[in-house]
Amino acid sequence: MNKQKFALQTALVALAVAGVSVPATADAPGAGGTQALGPETGEQVYRQICQACHMADGKGASGAGTFPALAENPRLASPVYPIIVVTRGKGGMPWFSNALSPAKVAAVITYVRTHFGNHFTTPVTEADVKKFGSPAPVIDH
Amino acid sequence: MDDINAPTRRQLFETIGKAGGLVALYQSMTALGHAAETQFHGPPVLSGAKKGATVVVLGAGLAGMLAAYELAKAGYKVQILEYQTRAGGRNYTLRGGDSHTEIDGTTQQVGFAPGNYLNPGPWRIPHHHRTLLHYCKALGVALEPFIQLNHNAYIHNTDALGGKPIRYKELATDFKGHISELLGKSLNQGALDDKVTAEDKERLIDALRNWGVLDKKLSYASSLKVSGQRGYDVPPGGGVTGAPTASQIDSLHDVLDSKVWNTMSFYFTYVMQTTMFQPVGGIDMIGKAFAREVGQMITYNARVSKIAQNDQGVEITYADNSTGIVGTVKADWCVCTIPLSVLGQLDVQVSDAKVAAIKAVPYSGMVKTGLEFKRRFWEEDESIYGGHSFTDQPISLISYPNFDFFKKSPAVLLGAFASGAAGYQFAGMTPEQRIEAALAQGEKIHPQYRQEFMNGTSVAWSRVPWTLGCCAQWSEDARKQHYQNLVSMDGRVVLAGEHASYYGCWMEGAMLSSIDAITRLHKRALEA
Numbered sequence: 001m002n003k004q005k006f007a008l009q010t011a012l013v014a015l016a017v018a019g020v021s022v023p024a025t026a027d028a029p030g031a032g033g034t035q036a037l038g039p040e041t042g043e044q045v046y047r048q049i050c051q052a053c054h055m056a057d058g059k060g061a062s063g064a065g066t067f068p069a070l071a072e073n074p075r076l077a078s079p080v081y082p083i084i085v086v087t088r089g090k091g092g093m094p095w096f097s098n099a100l101s102p103a104k105v106a107a108v109i110t111y112v113r114t115h116f117g118n119h120f121t122t123p124v125t126e127a128d129v130k131k132f133g134s135p136a137p138v139i140d141h
Numbered sequence: 142m143d144d145i146n147a148p149t150r151r152q153l154f155e156t157i158g159k160a161g162g163l164v165a166l167y168q169s170m171t172a173l174g175h176a177a178e179t180q181f182h183g184p185p186v187l188s189g190a191k192k193g194a195t196v197v198v199l200g201a202g203l204a205g206m207l208a209a210y211e212l213a214k215a216g217y218k219v220q221i222l223e224y225q226t227r228a229g230g231r232n233y234t235l236r237g238g239d240s241h242t243e244i245d246g247t248t249q250q251v252g253f254a255p256g257n258y259l260n261p262g263p264w265r266i267p268h269h270h271r272t273l274l275h276y277c278k279a280l281g282v283a284l285e286p287f288i289q290l291n292h293n294a295y296i297h298n299t300d301a302l303g304g305k306p307i308r309y310k311e312l313a314t315d316f317k318g319h320i321s322e323l324l325g326k327s328l329n330q331g332a333l334d335d336k337v338t339a340e341d342k343e344r345l346i347d348a349l350r351n352w353g354v355l356d357k358k359l360s361y362a363s364s365l366k367v368s369g370q371r372g373y374d375v376p377p378g379g380g381v382t383g384a385p386t387a388s389q390i391d392s393l394h395d396v397l398d399s400k401v402w403n404t405m406s407f408y409f410t411y412v413m414q415t416t417m418f419q420p421v422g423g424i425d426m427i428g429k430a431f432a433r434e435v436g437q438m439i440t441y442n443a444r445v446s447k448i449a450q451n452d453q454g455v456e457i458t459y460a461d462n463s464t465g466i467v468g469t470v471k472a473d474w475c476v477c478t479i480p481l482s483v484l485g486q487l488d489v490q491v492s493d494a495k496v497a498a499i500k501a502v503p504y505s506g507m508v509k510t511g512l513e514f515k516r517r518f519w520e521e522d523e524s525i526y527g528g529h530s531f532t533d534q535p536i537s538l539i540s541y542p543n544f545d546f547f548k549k550s551p552a553v554l555l556g557a558f559a560s561g562a563a564g565y566q567f568a569g570m571t572p573e574q575r576i577e578a579a580l581a582q583g584e585k586i587h588p589q590y591r592q593e594f595m596n597g598t599s600v601a602w603s604r605v606p607w608t609l610g611c612c613a614q615w616s617e618d619a620r621k622q623h624y625q626n627l628v629s630m631d632g633r634v635v636l637a638g639e640h641a642s643y644y645g646c647w648m649e650g651a652m653l654s655s656i657d658a659i660t661r662l663h664k665r666a667l668e669a
Contacts, residue, residue, distance in 0.1 A: 064479075
């Protein structure tokens with residue numbers, strides 16, 4: 001796998017697409033809601049996207065299935081794992097490599113790794129995300 | 142056909158229908174240019190199940206209940222396990238007195254007046270969704286029009302036309318007018334002579350003059366004729382002051398700012414074209430109709446943890462949600478309609494390829510917010526009856542009730558349908574914050590909002606405990622790599638639901654998937 005090529009594609013796609021797109025054939029609202037939300041910092045990205053499922057306190061939640069806790073999570077010790085999950089998605093979790101630039105992916109992972117009882121203080125960089133991340137898949141119409 | 146002895150088209154179809162059955166009739170109609178708009182060829186004709194053959198269905202949504210309904214008719218003994226305390230799945234309606242709880246325990250009480258409701262999930266039915274329409278008719282679900290396209294609703298764009306909402310008919314008329322002028326003048330100046338023949342050029346200029354409402358010089362300009370489409374400053378009246386006055390068109394620049402073509406294009410989408418329908422009284426009338434047929438087969442409150450199988454049959458392990466008591470169900474076959482977002486976390490004995498497919502499809506996270514107002518100000522003050530106003534704000538749209546027009550009592554509109562990034566933003570809010578955001582954004586379009594607001598409720602699909610998301614979101618790569626593995630019959634287990642279709646996020650997809658799954662299951666069962 002050519003990581004550099006993928007990293008470039010990731011950056012380009014992130015520039016081109018403002019939100020997580022929905023297939024044209026789905027029952028979606030239409031063309032509205034395109035106004036930029038503008039999360040900039042890692043914390044803003046967490047509040048505006050991640051906490052929808054992982055909850056405001058990072059502890060996740062359980063019903064018929066589980067949203068895993070990010071709080072006190074040893075799997076965040078290596079930055080590579082969250083970079084892969086955020087850019088590629090995992091199970092029911094979508095990819096965010098179209099909605100978030102590599103810099104914002106780096107910022108939010110750095111935020112999570114240093115909050116919610118996590119103490120992995122080495123910042124994750126944009127270069128790390130470009131190196132280990134994946135480009136956004138194309139939605140099937 | 143002048144020959145009076147020649148059969149009419151209808152007679153011909155009837156003859157073919159009697160001779161070759163429904164499929165032959167359908168194929169003949171398709172060949173003659175009719176009916177090529179659905180893969181539904183009638184309900185499955187299953188019969189002659191082996192004596193004592195059993196099926197366990199996981200999930201009492203539309204896919205699961207359709208499977209149970211048709212398999213029971215074919216002679217199978219069917220049992221359904223359902224996680225919730227009600228049937229219907231995402232086919233679901235919230236009314237006054239209902240409460241609903243998110244995955245973190247946050248509970249909302251719905252305060253709507255009697256007769257008002259919010260359809261948090263599916264809400265509209267395209268005229269070509271023949272499977273769903275068939276079962277609505279067969280099960281006695283009354284349908285009414287879903288207005289969808291309303292020329293008098295608004296387009297609102299924060300950065301266009303001073304942030305003022307503008308009627309769709311004004312912007313759409315101006316958009317096609319300006320485009321027609323540019324194209325007509327280009328043609329007239331010979332700029333496209335290498336693209337069109339002289340004859341077509343003349344016809345096209347005529348068409349643009351008519352379609353774009355252009356004047357003699359092929360210009361798009363304010364006039365009573367143009368107002369005949371976009372609306373008047375003073376509309377035609379009677380008597381002494383009856384003469385109308387023309388409205389002023391918006392400039393090309395302003396019209397481009399509004400991005401009205403997005404909405405025009407939306408209404409051209411296959412699944413968004415009129416005529417559309419909704420069940421009278423709420424979308425859950427469909428789920429309730431199925432539950433009348435198969436309700437006695439359902440075990441509620443059953444949280445499935447394991448799907449095991451061998452060459453003798455399947456064994457499902459589940460726990461009762463309230464007592465925690467673990468039970469098992471054995472059957473010959475299993476139709477599993479559990480959403481992949483949940484199924485991917487269970488212990489499922491299927492091939493590695495199917496496990497990979499189950500885990501390859503992420504779920505979207507839309508949010509709907511219903512707002513109840515003291516009166517129908519959108520009708521009374523603004524002549525908007527059903528349909529949608531669109532905005533570029535995160536709420537995406539305001540959708541007006543398509544029933545009880547003119548009624549003098551509180552009414553509920555859809556005050557937010559947030560998807561994509563906006564969907565996550567809304568889902569991350571508390572219910573109170575969602576209402577406040579919907580009001581703050583909605584009042585940019587309807588200043589009456591604060592004065593008339595009574596109460597509201599919101600459903601964030603990312604936080605719905607029984608789906609952990611809204612709909613399966615296939616990527617092109619996942620579709621290529623995993624789709625066939627997902628839908629294939631695996632030993633004694635077959636999956637069904639909107640996720641196992643090319644009609645994701647529609648009830649039609651869930652039902653077509655279910656028909657295909659049980660047809661294959663029945664064939665396999667007869668061969669076994």
